[in-house]
Amino acid sequence: MHRFPLRVRYADTDRMGFAYYGNYMRWFEIGRAEMMRSLGTSYREIEESGVSLPVVEASCRYRKPARYDDAIVIETAVADLGRASVEFAYRVVREGDGELLATGRTQHCFLAPDGRPGRAPEGLAALLARAPKAGAS
Amino acid sequence: MHRFPLRVRYADTDRMGFAYYGNYMRWFEIGRAEMMRSLGTSYREIEESGVSLPVVEASCRYRKPARYDDAIVIETAVADLGRASVEFAYRVVREGDGELLATGRTQHCFLAPDGRPGRAPEGLAALLARAPKAGAS
Amino acid sequence: MHRFPLRVRYADTDRMGFAYYGNYMRWFEIGRAEMMRSLGTSYREIEESGVSLPVVEASCRYRKPARYDDAIVIETAVADLGRASVEFAYRVVREGDGELLATGRTQHCFLAPDGRPGRAPEGLAALLARAPKAGAS
Amino acid sequence: MHRFPLRVRYADTDRMGFAYYGNYMRWFEIGRAEMMRSLGTSYREIEESGVSLPVVEASCRYRKPARYDDAIVIETAVADLGRASVEFAYRVVREGDGELLATGRTQHCFLAPDGRPGRAPEGLAALLARAPKAGAS
Numbered sequence: 001m002h003r004f005p006l007r008v009r010y011a012d013t014d015r016m017g018f019a020y021y022g023n024y025m026r027w028f029e030i031g032r033a034e035m036m037r038s039l040g041t042s043y044r045e046i047e048e049s050g051v052s053l054p055v056v057e058a059s060c061r062y063r064k065p066a067r068y069d070d071a072i073v074i075e076t077a078v079a080d081l082g083r084a085s086v087e088f089a090y091r092v093v094r095e096g097d098g099e100l101l102a103t104g105r106t107q108h109c110f111l112a113p114d115g116r117p118g119r120a121p122e123g124l125a126a127l128l129a130r131a132p133k134a135g136a137s
Numbered sequence: 138m139h140r141f142p143l144r145v146r147y148a149d150t151d152r153m154g155f156a157y158y159g160n161y162m163r164w165f166e167i168g169r170a171e172m173m174r175s176l177g178t179s180y181r182e183i184e185e186s187g188v189s190l191p192v193v194e195a196s197c198r199y200r201k202p203a204r205y206d207d208a209i210v211i212e213t214a215v216a217d218l219g220r221a222s223v224e225f226a227y228r229v230v231r232e233g234d235g236e237l238l239a240t241g242r243t244q245h246c247f248l249a250p251d252g253r254p255g256r257a258p259e260g261l262a263a264l265l266a267r268a269p270k271a272g273a274s
Numbered sequence: 275m276h277r278f279p280l281r282v283r284y285a286d287t288d289r290m291g292f293a294y295y296g297n298y299m300r301w302f303e304i305g306r307a308e309m310m311r312s313l314g315t316s317y318r319e320i321e322e323s324g325v326s327l328p329v330v331e332a333s334c335r336y337r338k339p340a341r342y343d344d345a346i347v348i349e350t351a352v353a354d355l356g357r358a359s360v361e362f363a364y365r366v367v368r369e370g371d372g373e374l375l376a377t378g379r380t381q382h383c384f385l386a387p388d389g390r391p392g393r394a395p396e397g398l399a400a401l402l403a404r405a406p407k408a409g410a411s
Numbered sequence: 412m413h414r415f416p417l418r419v420r421y422a423d424t425d426r427m428g429f430a431y432y433g434n435y436m437r438w439f440e441i442g443r444a445e446m447m448r449s450l451g452t453s454y455r456e457i458e459e460s461g462v463s464l465p466v467v468e469a470s471c472r473y474r475k476p477a478r479y480d481d482a483i484v485i486e487t488a489v490a491d492l493g494r495a496s497v498e499f500a501y502r503v504v505r506e507g508d509g510e511l512l513a514t515g516r517t518q519h520c521f522l523a524p525d526g527r528p529g530r531a532p533e534g535l536a537a538l539l540a541r542a543p544k545a546g547a548s
Contacts, residue, residue: 009437009440009441009444010288010289010294010440010444010454011288011294011296011436011437011440013288013289014284014285014287014288014289015284015287015288015289015290015291015292015342016189016191016289017289018191018289020284020285021162021192021195021243022159022160022161022162022163022166022285023159024159025158025159025162025422026159026420026422029159029420029421029422030420033420033421033480042480043421043480044479044480052153054153054155054199054202055158055199056198056199057196057197057198057199058158058196058197058199059194059195059196059197060194060195060196061193061194062191062192062193062194062195065191068289068455069444069453069454069455106158146300146303146304146307147303147307147317147425147426147431148299148300148303148425148431148433150425150426151421151422151424151425151426152421152424152425152426152427152428152429152479153426154426155426157421157422159422162285163283163285166283166284166285167283170283170284170343179343180284180343181342181343205318205426206307206316206317206318290463290465292465295436295466295469295517296433296434296435296436296437296440297433298433299432299433299436300433303433326427328427328429328473328476329432329473330472330473331470331471331472331473332432332470332471332473333468333469333470333471334468334469334470335467335468336465336466336467336468336469339465380432
């Protein structure tokens with residue numbers, strides 16, 4: 001899986017002392033953006049070409065808490081690539097001991113410039129086909 | 138289901154002009170906190186009694202975008218109440234036309250004062266048993 | 275000053291147990307949006323008419339912490355209304371005992387539909403002139 | 412000034428297409444945490460030693476918008492170091508062309524383990540005295 005390092009910030013924590021559960025969605029966004037960048041294009045460029053990948057479904061399983069200032073790694077892969085949708089899989093691991101903190105998925109459709117869901121443009125489909133793979137959910 | 142009104146704020150939106158997908162988790166938190174308050178206790182009081190309900194799993198299905206300044210309603214119910222866990226179900230609807238924008242689930246365990254998962258204390262179990270019910274997932 | 279009630283959410287807190295300092299900016303946004311709504315127009319309608327009021331400067335003085343589940347009130351007024359800018363003043367108070375938790379200011383320019391700063395359109399200037407007043411900073 | 416690179420994320424943007432004004436406070440937090448780390452200690456270690464540095468006052472001047480996926484740098488320095496307080500100064504610059512996007516300040520007191528404001532512990536005062544300096548406000 002593609003790996004991107006992050007650090008848990010004070011802004012991410014809640015009064016339990018752990019990262020707030022909603023913030024993992026932000027980390028997933030960062031994971032998939034950086035995975036696409038590593039494949040040679042940025043999500044900004046994709047949007048500028050007129051295509052967007054809105055999230056249709058998202059889920060996260062929280063296994064161990066992420067604590068303030070923890071160095072973590074967001075691991076991202078493509079779990080499923082269809083004609084009209086793509087699913088990413090994520091793992092949040094603690095750097096150092098590699099402890100698995102969370103796993104997640106996001107499913108996206110492809111929105112054409114006219115705002116309608118449709119097929120992925122060829123270039124984008126080819127790019128996503130080169131991404132690291134995870135087993136389908 | 139218990140209903141709590143909210144408004145989509147500028148802070149919630151992203152450059153697509155819609156509410157950012159991670160922010161629905163915050164709305165779900167508000168929904169379950171206000172549902173518990175409507176049953177006669179607050180989540181703050183529950184935590185002060187030593188019990189906490191960390192999120193073990195969360196998911197959201199995004200059906201229609203929520204736009205800036207939309208008046209929305211968070212509908213919350215208990216989907217499943219077990220000895221050692223509780224699952225809440227949510228619906229995000231647009232006020233006025235009642236359009237369904239999103240549905241979601243969060244699953245929680247009960248953490249005892251010693252930090253170990255365990256059974257829900259009797260009072261809390263009784264309170265959750267009186268909550269509005271949704272079909273199990 | 276215009277008053278709008280809110281509640282401190284888990285998502286707002288950090289591991290110190292208080293509302294994270296950056297979240298007050300969100301509360302200020304809510305305060306000014308609701309003050310404008312109370313005057314008869316929404317900020318969404320203002321933007322749809324082509325004018326926007328980006329924040330040029332913002333400040334906050336934190337006096338007492340806001341804690342999880344505290345019921346608070348955002349008080350908002352116009353501190354200064356110029357031809358090309360408007361300054362809002364805010365007070366965050368705890369409901370019940372009225373304890374002052376924070377004070378703040380935001381300064382905004384008026385952006386015309388062409389993206390250039392300029393004078394406030396007449397309708398907007400008239401609306402802001404009817405707003406509750408606070409002393410200039 | 413100490414420099415720390417960041418990227419503007421989708422989660423940071425609002426429907427104007429720019430980074431939401433409240434998120435700069437998060438960036439300032441990251442800036443000062445990383446500056447302290449570069450001096451040899453982490454803010455987590457400082458808190459674990461019993462001292463905390465809550466924000467007493469914060470301000471930001473927004474000069475140019477930060478856009479989605481912009482690579483930015485948070486520059487941080489100590490603007491004023493007193494016996495009982497410390498003020499940090501920040502500059503947010505766009506990487507590449509070095510355009511200045513925002514400047515800001517945060518003022519902090521030193522909270523002793525008993526929760527009372529007081530003098531900085533010697534070790535922390537010495538550490539902050541070694542920090543890059545900015546002119547006082």
